[in-house]
Amino acid sequence: MSDIFDLISVPAPEFRTGPMARHKVSRAEWQLAIDELARGGLSLLSLWASRGAVHMALRRGETGEIGVISVDSRRKTFPSVGVQHPAAQRLERAMVDLFGLSASGAIDARPWLDHGVWGLRHPMGKTSEQAIEAMDYQFLPSEGESLHQAAVGPVHAGIIEPGHFRFTTQGEIVVRLEARLGYAHKGVDALMSGVDARASAHLAARVCGDSSVAYGWAYAQAVEAALGVEVPARAIWLRALMAELERLANHLGDIGAICNDAAFGMMLARTSLLRERVLRECDTCFGHRFMKDVIVPGGITRDLDGEALRRLRVLTGEIGEAFAPLVALYDATASLLDRTVGAGVLSPELAQNFAAGGFVGRASGRDFDARRDLAYAPYDQLEFSVPTRRDGDVNARIWIRIDEVAQSLSLIGQILDGLPQGAIAAELPSRGAAREGLGLIEGFRGDILVWVKFDGRGRIARCHLRDPSWFQWPLLEAVIKDNILADFPLCNKSFNCAYSGVDL
Amino acid sequence: MRKFPLKGLLSRPLSEAAPEVLGEVEELGIALRQKLGRSLAIRLVDAGSCNGCELELQALGNPIYDLEQFGLKFVASPRHADVLLVTGPVTRNMEVALRRTYDAMPAPKWVAAVGDCARDGGCFAGSYAVVGGAAKVLAVDLYIAGCPPDPRALLQGLLGLLERASTGT
Numbered sequence: 001m002s003d004i005f006d007l008i009s010v011p012a013p014e015f016r017t018g019p020m021a022r023h024k025v026s027r028a029e030w031q032l033a034i035d036e037l038a039r040g041g042l043s044l045l046s047l048w049a050s051r052g053a054v055h056m057a058l059r060r061g062e063t064g065e066i067g068v069i070s071v072d073s074r075r076k077t078f079p080s081v082g083v084q085h086p087a088a089q090r091l092e093r094a095m096v097d098l099f100g101l102s103a104s105g106a107i108d109a110r111p112w113l114d115h116g117v118w119g120l121r122h123p124m125g126k127t128s129e130q131a132i133e134a135m136d137y138q139f140l141p142s143e144g145e146s147l148h149q150a151a152v153g154p155v156h157a158g159i160i161e162p163g164h165f166r167f168t169t170q171g172e173i174v175v176r177l178e179a180r181l182g183y184a185h186k187g188v189d190a191l192m193s194g195v196d197a198r199a200s201a202h203l204a205a206r207v208c209g210d211s212s213v214a215y216g217w218a219y220a221q222a223v224e225a226a227l228g229v230e231v232p233a234r235a236i237w238l239r240a241l242m243a244e245l246e247r248l249a250n251h252l253g254d255i256g257a258i259c260n261d262a263a264f265g266m267m268l269a270r271t272s273l274l275r276e277r278v279l280r281e282c283d284t285c286f287g288h289r290f291m292k293d294v295i296v297p298g299g300i301t302r303d304l305d306g307e308a309l310r311r312l313r314v315l316t317g318e319i320g321e322a323f324a325p326l327v328a329l330y331d332a333t334a335s336l337l338d339r340t341v342g343a344g345v346l347s348p349e350l351a352q353n354f355a356a357g358g359f360v361g362r363a364s365g366r367d368f369d370a371r372r373d374l375a376y377a378p379y380d381q382l383e384f385s386v387p388t389r390r391d392g393d394v395n396a397r398i399w400i401r402i403d404e405v406a407q408s409l410s411l412i413g414q415i416l417d418g419l420p421q422g423a424i425a426a427e428l429p430s431r432g433a434a435r436e437g438l439g440l441i442e443g444f445r446g447d448i449l450v451w452v453k454f455d456g457r458g459r460i461a462r463c464h465l466r467d468p469s470w471f472q473w474p475l476l477e478a479v480i481k482d483n484i485l486a487d488f489p490l491c492n493k494s495f496n497c498a499y500s501g502v503d504l
Numbered sequence: 505m506r507k508f509p510l511k512g513l514l515s516r517p518l519s520e521a522a523p524e525v526l527g528e529v530e531e532l533g534i535a536l537r538q539k540l541g542r543s544l545a546i547r548l549v550d551a552g553s554c555n556g557c558e559l560e561l562q563a564l565g566n567p568i569y570d571l572e573q574f575g576l577k578f579v580a581s582p583r584h585a586d587v588l589l590v591t592g593p594v595t596r597n598m599e600v601a602l603r604r605t606y607d608a609m610p611a612p613k614w615v616a617a618v619g620d621c622a623r624d625g626g627c628f629a630g631s632y633a634v635v636g637g638a639a640k641v642l643a644v645d646l647y648i649a650g651c652p653p654d655p656r657a658l659l660q661g662l663l664g665l666l667e668r669a670s671t672g673t
Binding site: 115154157159160162329 | 507508518548549550551552553554555556557558559560561562563565566567568578580581582592593595596597598599600601605626627628630631632633634651652654
């Protein structure tokens, strides 16, 4: 039996430029990896299935190296990861629904994506026409005196995505929150199987509307790595430009929206103006407000001229100037800070254990950013810092965003200054060997992982997309405990987890 | 903090002029609209969208589009709504919730399918988990195209509906 760490030994530059190796392991070795996850020596990047095997992408804490291991599941079972490492539970439940596997030892056997209305079971595995009974979903129990349950969703009061929240409260205090998701499940994994790389790119940009660029890039990166395509430098730099504009727009929107949920509407009015300004400039420069479909495997579809570069430079100046007084306003409004400071505290231990990415992890001391720690071009040639805090409350998550706005503005400036000349796309080979590739991109919410496997005829055999929110939703449930129910919108918005991104 | 409202008082409004209503929308034949005056209460159901359409619907509330200046308002309960906006390729997991939301609305009521997914399922059509466009579940009165439709396109569609509502044609 080999040392499990020997299998987790791929440094970032390697998987970013070529196919990703995958190690087939025995059940005993798989178990060793689970033990190490539980111990904290490894962190979970993702867990997914394909026909006949279950895969796990892992990152080694000490060295930052990564690896993908697989265990055979042809007998329809695999050793449960979630039983020892809770962060894996929902990924595991989703996979069980799609592939008809059984996670041996799992303590939570409830379906996750399958609500019993598909008219079939196990769409990605040995499909059965017999749907599961549209059952009464059993929420986790709470015991105590004078408990009261509140059911919210899937249709919410605001203009947001669908999901169900089951609160158990004692008076005003939340004793337990459990989310039930899957309402936006569209069967993306199945739709992506058997199509060519271009068609899949269109879908990848529509997995999670606010992260079109990050998803498009992560997907393109996985495809390019698998096929060994070298993307022109100018395309890579322009991808980063779009990624930072996306981060900027989302953070500006979030900062205002969080304050709005603490009844401070003026901040939303102001930041939504800045957000609109960014989106309009994206539209002018890249032809789409969310820059959908600009990134394609091999490069990008739209180049920028000198006028566009000038406009973006003006934009960053204006945003920087208009944003500073808003930050000062936030910091000086006691009634607002009274709501955000100390609300919804996430402990550094939990953030670390779940390997929570983005502002959720960084506000609770998890010093990780894929742009720096699994470096990719052009970020390895740019100057930026990764803000972290340890207080882990709503206020901390706002401040991480505020600091990241400044970093993004600086990065956009550097990209505009250093943008190399040249082509913006490379040809994709029309057919190639059966190869696998991994993409890992820092979206505004955190690191997005895409794993893709080609079938040898240029078609995608399996594509797995892992949203950062898989490791953030369960933490929201932990965070809201002992807060008042009225603070839920505030805490929820400060997490701003994706629904469609995890429902797929 | 005081300087923000002060600046607001001394500067011109940020909101932009309404977009022109397209002929296509005007041809909608819907009865009983005169009852509503020049105001529509809107309820949104995301029936499985990627969240792109929601972001643009949210943008309608920013000071530039300022939806409420036109008498259009998003409401929290279907009981208060005249119009149901549907986004996304209606997933099977959302079908019941969508139907129930519509049933909870008082008549007269209208349905607008927002975005390319709500028209016919878009790139998700044909999936085991997707019913298809909003018309597979409810009678749709208005389509607003786009992936996602930008805020001006959304306003254009909604104002068209409002115009017809107030003239009762």
